[in-house]
Amino acid sequence: MTETTTRSSLRAGPLLRGGEISVVAVDAIAEDNPGKEIHVDDHRTYVRVEAEGGLVIRRATMERLLGRPFAMQELEVNLTGYSGQIDTHDEYMRWYFIKH
Amino acid sequence: MPLLERSAWYDIARDTNWTPKYVEVDELFPPDQSDPYGIPVAEWETFDEPYKVSYREYVSVQREKDAGAYSVKAALARSSYYEDADPAYLSMLKLHYGAIALSEYAACQSDARMTRFSKAPGMRNMATFGMLDELRHGQIQLYFPHQLVSLDRQFDWAHQAHHSKNWAAIAGRHALDDVMMTRDAVTTSVMLNFAFETGLTNIQMIGLSADAANMGDFTFSNLITSIQSDEARHAQIGTPVLEIMVRNGRKAEAQQAVDIAFWRIHRIFAILTGIPMDYWIPLEKRDRSFKEYMTEFVGEQFERQLLDLGLERPWYWDIFLEDVETHHHCQAAATWAWRNTLWWNPTGNVGPRERAWLEEKYPGWNDTFGMYWDVMIENIRAGHPEKSEAVGMPAMCNMCQIPISNKGGTVWQARAYQLEYEGRLYSFCSTVCKWIFELEPSRYKTFNTIADRMYNGEISPNTPESILQYMGSGVISQGGRDAHDLAWVRAYDEPGATPRLVAGS
Numbered sequence: 103m104t105e106t107t108t109r110s111s112l113r114a115g116p117l118l119r120g121g122e123i124s125v126v127a128v129d130a131i132a133e134d135n136p137g138k139e140i141h142v143d144d145h146r147t148y149v150r151v152e153a154e155g156g157l158v159i160r161r162a163t164m165e166r167l168l169g170r171p172f173a174m175q176e177l178e179v180n181l182t183g184y185s186g187q188i189d190t191h192d193e194y195m196r197w198y199f200i201k202h
Numbered sequence: 203m204p205l206l207e208r209s210a211w212y213d214i215a216r217d218t219n220w221t222p223k224y225v226e227v228d229e230l231f232p233p234d235q236s237d238p239y240g241i242p243v244a245e246w247e248t249f250d251e252p253y254k255v256s257y258r259e260y261v262s263v264q265r266e267k268d269a270g271a272y273s274v275k276a277a278l279a280r281s282s283y284y285e286d287a288d289p290a291y292l293s294m295l296k297l298h299y300g301a302i303a304l305s306e307y308a309a310c311q312s313d314a315r316m317t318r319f320s321k322a323p324g325m326r327n328m329a330t331f332g333m334l335d336e337l338r339h340g341q342i343q344l345y346f347p348h349q350l351v352s353l354d355r356q357f358d359w360a361h362q363a364h365h366s367k368n369w370a371a372i373a374g375r376h377a378l379d380d381v382m383m384t385r386d387a388v389t390t391s392v393m394l395n396f397a398f399e400t401g402l403t404n405i406q407m408i409g410l411s412a413d414a415a416n417m418g419d420f421t422f423s424n425l426i427t428s429i430q431s432d433e434a435r436h437a438q439i440g441t442p443v444l445e446i447m448v449r450n451g452r453k454a455e456a457q458q459a460v461d462i463a464f465w466r467i468h469r470i471f472a473i474l475t476g477i478p479m480d481y482w483i484p485l486e487k488r489d490r491s492f493k494e495y496m497t498e499f500v501g502e503q504f505e506r507q508l509l510d511l512g513l514e515r516p517w518y519w520d521i522f523l524e525d526v527e528t529h530h531h532c533q534a535a536a537t538w539a540w541r542n543t544l545w546w547n548p549t550g551n552v553g554p555r556e557r558a559w560l561e562e563k564y565p566g567w568n569d570t571f572g573m574y575w576d577v578m579i580e581n582i583r584a585g586h587p588e589k590s591e592a593v594g595m596p597a598m599c600n601m602c603q604i605p606i607s608n609k610g611g612t613v614w615q616a617r618a619y620q621l622e623y624e625g626r627l628y629s630f631c632s633t634v635c636k637w638i639f640e641l642e643p644s645r646y647k648t649f650n651t652i653a654d655r656m657y658n659g660e661i662s663p664n665t666p667e668s669i670l671q672y673m674g675s676g677v678i679s680q681g682g683r684d685a686h687d688l689a690w691v692r693a694y695d696e697p698g699a700t701p702r703l704v705a706g707s
Contacts, residue, residue, distance in 0.1 A: 111502065111506070112506065113506075114506075117408065119424075119427045119428070119431065145412045145489065146412055146415050146416070146489075147408070147411040147412050147414075147415045147423045147427055148408050148411065148412070148427060150498075173259075175255065175259045175263055176263065176266075178255075178263050178267075178431060178435060179263060179266050179267050179270070179431065180431070181431055181434060182407075182408055182427045182428075182430045182431045182434060183404055183408055183430060183431075183433075183434045184434065185502075185503040185506065185507070186506065186507065186510070187252060187441065187507070187510065188252050188253050188438065189252055190252065190253050190254050191209065192207045192208055192209050199506070199510050200510050200511070201509075201510055201512075
């Protein structure tokens with residue numbers, strides 16, 4: 103894919119609000135993205151979680167870490183924003199770029 | 203009974219297009235309301251929203267969000283937080299609620315237009331939820347300040363500002379009318395969902411939340427990040443719209459819509475967010491500067507998304523970056539000088555320590571914006587505080603409806619960009635506002651700035667008192683004064699603490 107303009111970086115990922123779900127989500131993201139260098143930037147009211155090329159979070163991982171059933175859309179309560187594009191699914195949510 | 207997974211039925215449930223038999227397609231979807239670009243219905247039917255939600259999910263998730271916001275408010279209502287809060291911090295809340303609360307209803311109407319007139323079933327579906335989001339945002343942001351009216355009558359502006367003729371309300375409405383209220387469903391989506399909600403709302407709703415939390419106001423910081431989680435979902439209406447436009451040879455039109463809306467909303471948000479962040483929040487509570495937040499959320503996050511969708515940075519990107527370091531500093535000084543025209547009490551709060559911070563964050567601040575403040579501070583210290591208050595009407599931009607200003611001091615850049623059109627002279631703050639006017643003069647040419655209204659007799663008699671009355675100051679509630687009754691100026695009484703010394707020159 104050719105690009106006319108150079109982007110400053112290709113980091114993508116969620117911005118999470120405070121709360122239990124966000125703490126667990128950061129752990130889940132670490133498990134679900136092996137081998138990626140994940141940047142966690144805590145600004146107190148929001149945590150910016152990003153990695154080059156994007157990140158995925160899986161429902162199964164959230165359920166195991168929470169020890170209870172978890173519907174992927176529950177993450178919306180804590181998902182105050184994100185960088186990159188988003189893709190939502192029953193089993194996962196991911197943040198990515200169309201152009202790599 | 204186990205429920206089907208959403209993905210098993212979502213596409214079928216969303217497919218609500220039909221072939222009209224009793225009317226023509228153009229009667230059902232008039233192009234000027236629906237799609238003036240003539241993109242085929244089959245293309246719109248490929249609209250696949252990336253952030254999916256069903257009504258059942260919507261109700262349960264939003265109920266949880268709102269219950270969270272209301273319970274934090276209820277738990278903290280018994281504290282005396284607002285009674286004890288810094289008055290300049292309360293001004294930030296007054297400005298926010300007055301500017302935002304009823305604008306949410308305007309956004310609701312925009313979503314309603316998409317819900318009715320979009321040819322894309324997925325867009326109609328998402329815009330329905332967007333409409334509900336904006337209604338909830340209007341309600342909750344009227345309810346929260348309502349408890350504060352008994353504490354401070356200026357909070358009444360939350361319910362009043364949007365319908366008033368206050369100059370700042372006029373500026374806000376002019377931009378929102380242009381971007382949200384008077385365009386077809388497709389262009390509205392590009393302007394509102396993408397340029398505005400994806401590009402700029404993060405600054406106010408997430409960036410400011412960090413400052414609010416540092417101030418100990420968890421009611422507000424929790425409220426606005428909750429609201430932003432709705433925005434993050436319905437803002438995604440814009441992404442497939444842009445993809446479909448680019449794929450159907452309408453990139454230039456999409457780019458122009460982004461360029462217009464991004465600039466217009468930026469000019470408002472820099473005042474709404476930039477001034478509180480860089481001036482009103484006490485120094486030790488500031489998380490980062492407005493410019494640093496803009497770099498994080500716009501210069502990096504939004505820019506990556508824009509380019510990823512096949513668009514370009516707006517043509518005026520360099521002018522925009524310069525404006526991020528200029529516009530809100532000009533308006534901080536100007537709005538403070540014209541403080542009796544505001545519905546909030548701004549603080550000057552530019553003591554020697556604050557100036558050192560501003561100089562560090564915005565190199566050159568002292569020799570430019572600082573020189574505006576020097577004059578006002580010297581007058582106050584000489585026992586003439588009345589000379590720190592501006593009288594008369596500044597020149598207003600015929601596009602953004604904001605006083606025309608730029609850097610002063612040693613690099614004097616203050617000038618108006620003028621245009622004579624059909625015998626009338628129009629003045630603009632920048633080449634970008636002038637460019638927007640020239641794209642479609644008939645759209646803007648008859649609008650009168652508040653300064654025009656004074657000269658053409660709409661505001662009569664032409665006295666300072668009647669101008670204030672026209673704007674609602676002293677009618678809805680009292681207009682602004684310095685939030686700290688000029689106490690911040692006393693910091694200059696410390697030995698050696700003169701403005702020029704701080705400027706290092």
